[in-house]
Amino acid sequence: MVTTALSETTDTRGNPYAADCATRRILDRVGDRWTMLVVGILSEGDARFSALRRRIEGVSQKMLTQTLRGLERDGLVRRTVYPEVPVRVEYALTDLGLTLCAPLRALQLWSIEHEDDIAAAQEAYDAVE
Structure with a gap:
């Protein structure tokens, strides 16, 4: 079986090196x-906007x-409004969002x-510059 580097494939599906590939947008997110x-x-755990803003300096x-809107649109975060x-x-992670935890923790x-x-x-x- 011959394999090629992802950057060398011509199929744009699943190829983040192709400008029109959805995986590029996912990786950007x-x-x-x-x-x-x-x-x-x-x-x-769940958090309110103000708590997120306090914890994320800058x-x-x-x-x-x-x-948050982008994450909600992508199905990674759920926004719940209490009357x-x-x-x-x-805000809370959806089941899909929870699948990101392990890869992000590894990074x-x-x-x-x-x-x-x-x-x-x-x-x-x-020092060289």
């Missing part, structure tokens, strides 16, 4: 830094809103494990 952080927090209200006064809104652990290596490489690169 799940690889986004705000998405990774939101999913990480929601993996611990995220603007606009970016958090856009991220109370004042209205209470909570988080990888970044922790290699933080010093990357910092050393950056310093060496910057």
Whole structure:
């Protein structure tokens, strides 16, 4: 059986290197830094918008809103509005969203494990520039 690198395939389905492939848009969504952080927090349980914003340092209200809407549209996050006064809104991972937890946790652990290596490489690169 002959296999080719994904970047060499001509079929655009399942080929994120092709501009019109849906997997590229999916990878763009799940690889986004705000998405990774939101999913990480929601993996611990439901959260309100204000709690997410407090925990994710540096995220603007606009970016958090856009991220949550995109995740909801993609079926990864469920938004629940409770008819109370004042209205209470909570966000939670869907079953599909929960499947992202293990891969994102692996990336988080990888970044922790290699933080010093990357910092050393950056310093060496910057010293040459």
